[in-house]
Amino acid sequence: MDPQAPIVIVGAGQAGMQIAESLRQEGHVGALILCGEEPHPPYQRPPLSKKWLIDGGSINALAVRGPAVLERLKITLKTHCRITAIDRNRREVALADGSRLAYDRLALATGSLPRTLPIPGASLSGVLALRGIADSLAIGAAIRSCAAEGGRIVVIGGGFIGLEVAAAANKLGAQVTVLEGLARLMSRVTAPVVSESFARLHSAHGVQLVFGAQVAEIVAYEGHVAAVRTTGGQEYPAACVVVGIGVDPDDLLARSAGLACERGIVVDDCSRTSDPLIAAAGDCTARRLPSGELVRLESVQNAIEQGKSAAAALMGRTRPFVAAPWFWSDQFDVKLQMVGLSRGYDQVVTRGDLDKPAYSAFYFRSGRLLAVDSLNRISDHMQAKKLLDQGLSLTPEQAADPQFELTSLLKPRDATAGGA
C-alpha cells in the first residue's frame, strides 16, 4: 500500500471523518479527500433528535472536530460534493459537477436515508423527516410554531427517532400524537416490558400514542398538511408531520459499481468490501459475521469502530470490529442504554424497579446472555458491556437476583491513583 497515493472518502459524516483521522494515525501521508454533500464539516447526528433539537445551539457545537483539525491533518474537505459514480477500472469517482477525482484507494461512508411513506400526500409541505442539520432545524421550527399556535404534531413511527422527536416536541410545549403501525413502541429492538415503560412515560407526559395505526394518506388543506388518515378511516389533525419509520442504507453508488451489496454494502469485520481497494464504514454497511449472518447497525459506535477498521484495511492491516454493539436514546428523564443484539432471544428477565423506571432487561437465548437494555441503570449497562465484550455470560437467575453483583464475573481491577 503506497502511503503517498491519494485516498478518497465518499461521505463526510461521523464514519467518513473517523476514516480520515484514522488514516493519518495509520501513517497515510498522501492526499486525503473527504467528500460530503452537505455544506457542513463532519458533525454528530444523535443530538439532532435530542438535546440540540430542544435547546437549539450553534452548528459549530455539533462538529465532530474543530476546523483547525482538518487543516492540521491535511484533510481536504469538499462540501456540496455529490459523487454520482465509481469507475473501478480507471479508479476514479465522478462528481455531480461533471469533474472526476482519481483515487488509489477508496472509502465509502455514505450513511443511510430516511424511508419515505408510499402514500398520497407524503411530499406535502409540512411533512418532514430527519437526516441532517437542515432537517432538524426545520423540525425545530415546526415544533415551535405548533407550540405557539396550538397546532398538533403527528409523528409517524414509534421507534427511536420518532419517540425522541415526540419527547422534544412535548418538552417544547407542542401537542403530539405518535402513530405506530405495530402493537407496541420500538418493537423491532426491545422486549414488550421496555416498550411498556416507554409507552407509560410518553402517556404520562401527555403524548397521545396510537397503536396498529396504518397510515393511508396525508391530507392537505391549501397545499399544506392538515391531517393524517389511517386505513381504518381515522383522521388525526396535524399542523406538521414527522416521518420516522426507519432508514435504508445508502448503497446505491456501491451497487451501481458492482460491489457486493445486500441491503447495505457487504463488509467483513475489518470493513473490507468485495473490492480490495475499497473499504466501507457506518450506516451504509451490512457486516458479515463469522457465522455468515449479516448485521446492520445504525449507531455512532459502529461508524467509529468500522471507520477505524476501514482505515486500517486501506493501509493493508487488519483491525476487526469485535466489540458488542451499543446504542443510547434519551426520552424525557429516561436514559436508555442498550448493549448487544437481542434478536432471537427466548427469555427476558428484569433487574431493578420497573415502576420508577430504573431497571435493566436481560435478553437470553438458550440461557446465554445476548443483550441488555438499561433504563436509568447506568452501572448495569457498563457492566453488561464489559461482560459481552469479554464474551462472558451469566444465568437468568443471577441477572434477576438483586443481590448478585454483576462485577463479580469480571476480572477485578485495582482502584489506585495514577499520576495525571
Added chain:
Amino acid sequence: MSSAAMPRITYIEPDGRAVTLEVKPGLSLMRAAMEAGLEGIEAQCGGNCSCATCHCYVQPEWLDKLKPPSDDERLMLTNVAAERRTNSRLSCQLIAEKSLDGLTVRFPDRQS
C-alpha cells in the same frame, strides 16, 4: 474573551505528548479536546454521559478543586475501557472555569 481570562488546560496524550489549550469558560474539557483534534479521546456520545469514551486521569492535587462527579458520572466510571483509578473522571463533565487554570489531565491508552 481575552485570552488572559481563559484557563489553560494541559492534556497529556497516550503517547506522552503534552498539549496545552486555552479553553473558553463554560466549555467542557471534552469538547475543547475534540475541537483541537486530540487523539486520546473519542467522546462517542458527544457529551451525554452515556459512553465513557472521554475518560481522563486528573492530576491528583487538582481532584479537590473539581466539582465532585454526579451519580451518573460515578456509575459510568465503574467500567471504563482503560484502568479505572481514583482520579478517573469523564472530561465531558468537567467544565472549564478560571479557577482551573493550570490543570493537567492525562488520557488513558484506550477509550473503547
